[in-house]
Amino acid sequence: MYNETPIKRRPSTRIYVGNVPIGDGAPIAVQSxxxxxxxxxxxxxxxxxxxxxxxxDIVRVSVPTMDAAEAFKIIKQxxxxxxVADIHFDYRIALKVAEYGxxxxxxxxxxxxxxxxxxxxxxCARDKNIxxxxxxxxxxxxxxxxxxxxxxxxxxLLESAMRHVxxxxxxxxxxxxxxxxxxxxxLAVESYRLLAKQIRQPLHLGITEAGGxxxxxxxxxxxxxxxxxxxxxxxxxxxxxxxxVEEIKVGFDILKSLRIRSRGINFIACxxxxxxxxxxxxxxxxxxRRLEDVTTAMDVSIIxxxxxxxxxxxVSHIGxxxxxxxxxxxxxxxxxxxxxxxDNLVDSLEAKIRAKASQLANRIQVKDTTE
Numbered sequence: 001m002y003n004e005t006p007i008k009r010r011p012s013t014r015i016y017v018g019n020v021p022i023g024d025g026a027p028i029a030v031q032s033x034x035x036x037x038x039x040x041x042x043x044x045x046x047x048x049x050x051x052x053x054x055x056x057d058i059v060r061v062s063v064p065t066m067d068a069a070e071a072f073k074i075i076k077q078x079x080x081x082x083x084v085a086d087i088h089f090d091y092r093i094a095l096k097v098a099e100y101g102x103x104x105x106x107x108x109x110x111x112x113x114x115x116x117x118x119x120x121x122x123x124c125a126r127d128k129n130i131x132x133x134x135x136x137x138x139x140x141x142x143x144x145x146x147x148x149x150x151x152x153x154x155x156x157l158l159e160s161a162m163r164h165v166x167x168x169x170x171x172x173x174x175x176x177x178x179x180x181x182x183x184x185x186x187l188a189v190e191s192y193r194l195l196a197k198q199i200r201q202p203l204h205l206g207i208t209e210a211g212g213x214x215x216x217x218x219x220x221x222x223x224x225x226x227x228x229x230x231x232x233x234x235x236x237x238x239x240x241x242x243x244x245v246e247e248i249k250v251g252f253d254i255l256k257s258l259r260i261r262s263r264g265i266n267f268i269a270c271x272x273x274x275x276x277x278x279x280x281x282x283x284x285x286x287x288x289r290r291l292e293d294v295t296t297a298m299d300v301s302i303i304x305x306x307x308x309x310x311x312x313x314x315v316s317h318i319g320x321x322x323x324x325x326x327x328x329x330x331x332x333x334x335x336x337x338x339x340x341x342x343d344n345l346v347d348s349l350e351a352k353i354r355a356k357a358s359q360l361a362n363r364i365q366v367k368d369t370t371e
Contacts, residue, residue, distance in 0.1 A: 005259035010231045012202045015131045015175050018082025018103035020057050022131075022177060022234050023202030027261050029057040029235040030251035031204075032244040033086070038068040041075055047244065048079045054248045055263050055295065058235070060084040060106060069093050073100040084133065091117040098124045106133040109167040110142075122171045131175040134164040137208055138182030138191075152182060154190040161195055177201055177234065181208035185223040192227050202234035213242040217250045221257075228258055262297030265353065268312050269302045276304030277322030278342040286346050287353070296357040296364075301330075302349075310335075318356050320349060331356070 014024035022029055032051050036043040038061055048059050063072050063085045076083055082103035087094050091112040094105050098121075105125060109118045109132075125132055138152035141160055149156040157180040168176055178201055180191040188207050196203060207223040210216035220238045227233050238247040238254075255261040267288060272280040284302050301316040303309035306323070310330075313319025319330035326339040329352070340348045 007229060007258060007260060008231050010196055010203075010233075011200065012234055013174065013200050015177060015202060016129075017058050017084065017131060020082055026234070028228075028233060028255055030055065030248055030255070031058040031060060031084075031235060031237040032056050032247040032251075033060040033062070033237065035244060038062055038064075038075070039071045041071050041078075044071070044075050045078045048075070048081060048083075050245050051248055052079065052081045054245050054292075055252060056081055056248045058082050058084060058104070060086050060237070062086045063093055063097055064088070066093060066096065069096040069100070072097050072102070076101050086135075087112070089113075091121050094121045095124055098128055098130055102130060104131050104133055106135050108134055108136070109164050118167060119171060122168065122173050125175070126173060129175070131177065132168065132173070133204060134161060134168075134176060134178045135204075136161045136164070136178070136180045136191075138184070138187060139208070152184075152187060154187060154194050157182065157187070157191040158194045158198065162198065165199060165201075174201070177204050179204040179206060181206045181239075183207065183209045185219060185226075188223050189226050192232055193230070196232045203232060205233040205236040206239055208239050209241075210239050211241060213240055213246055216240040216242070217246075220250065221254050224254055225258065228254070228260060256297075264294055264297065265291055265357075266297070266299045267302060268299060268316060270304050270308065272304050275307065275322075277324055278304060278327060278345055280304040280322075283345055283349075287349060290346070290350055291353060294354065294357045296361045298353075298357055298360055300349075300353055317360065318349070318353050320345070 012023040015022050020029055034044050034047050036047050038044055051059050059081050061083055063069050084104040084106050085097040085102045086106040094107055136157050141152055141156055145156045145160055161178055161180050180195050182188040205224050205227055207220045210219045236251055238250045240247050252263045256266055267284055269284040270280055298317040301312035301319040303312050304322040306321055309321025313321055313330035314333045317332055321328040326341055329336045329338055329340055
């Protein structure tokens, strides 16, 4: 199987968000953000746990008030995934969530007050080993930059980011990552390219306010795909006007498509045509639904006829090629004598895929213990 990515990652420094390494070749972390009211502790915890279940490495929580900070304390004690507190303007909130064990602060040093207030947050972060994310957004650029550039431009986003970077540099604080997000794909991509040339800190990728589930996923895949293919990016969030769980799924799908990081099953499935010997679409949809809990990285090809089926099966862990009444089954490229009844494909395939996933997981475990 052709599983190695040809992408060479941009060199960057290493930070840790909780126990999750970011940068310096670490796996690209997939993040999301809660959309509940943070003061609704029960709903927020439930959403974070749902995100954990689908593989979220990090979850961001907005903390706009002191009441939200008090809620954050309970939330932090109730979940396992590292939490980022998203804070604007009030430095005291940053100090409070640091006291409550936050794993990362998403702040822009330049908008939380004077030098003394900034320094108090930075020193607190230093003492508690809490990294900071500088988050620049094309929709909230500083007024003087809008006056200078007239509109959001890559140069404007870069200048805004570097202002905040310079503040942390002056305070000898290097445990930070940076994002320069925009809702326009080309604006975001070029901004990240410029920033990648200026600093060595990890970069958090995102196309902000990308839209609904379908359009936002496409826009994010195009923009982030361009950057990731160039080796730019150490962590990412897909920003969708949808259930945050979908953001994690799409994030992993993008990484999987570039062979950067795989989680779960990569289905290779034909769009189907009149040659299909079974209902490909319903078969794939049902398998995806049933096998969401499988985390082992593996390729499964589901092809409706013999034109492309055998070729795809050769490079898949499990392959199915449509045949009249019964379909051919492949295991790691080898045709098996066993054939599956087309009326019972889903049950048969689910069993084979789960067995292969367990086999692959055991193989990886043995390899890890012997190296």
